[in-house]
Amino acid sequence: EDQVTQSPEALRLQEGESSSLNCSYTVSGLRGLFWYRQDPGKGPEFLFTLYSAGEEKEKERLKATLTKKESFLHITAPKPEDSATYLCAVHVTSGTYKYIFGTGTRLKVLA
């Protein structure tokens, strides 16, 4: 069964304290892995797409990497405005045209 698991569920960081969020996946066929940011009361905002192992994408303080079994979202020197829920999703090829979302990591960055 296709599955996406994110860890940790919640993370509190001091401003400037770098860390990584994990997204592990078990799918029969991966078309792409996506990272989203979701602020309270809003829809998810697209951040990155990764297609193959070894690929990396960067945007400001965020860097996403992909292996054959997991993806990491590295946050370097975070600021309070980086506080949000970060969602990982995979686009799978197994039979149905489908995206599977993880449950997210709630990040809180303290000033």
Place this chain on the structure above:
Amino acid sequence: SAVISQKPSRDICQRGTSLTIQCQVDSQVTMMFWYRQQPGQSLTLIATANQGSEATYESGFVIDKFPISRPNLTFSTLTVSNMSPEDSSIYLCSVEGHVGGELFFGEGSRLTVL
């Protein structure tokens, strides 16, 4: 990226009533997706709506409860029928980007059923 507008942004409804959520996209798209996000949970796909054909529903979701219309390539509606408190949730409309398969989402419609 696509710009997606959803209405209403939030509503409080009485048990047993129905509510229709509208989704307007600023460009023509083949597929539109409807998701549900219950409090503290991730996104669950309700159905995929293609223009000119019946929507395809995921396991656990049925047309009688969540009828969908897709009259053209830029618009869709989702109706939540005969609502109960368990239907209290955020409902999200999304479309696939033209570049790499990423999804773009509307702001969501937050429904509270009393």
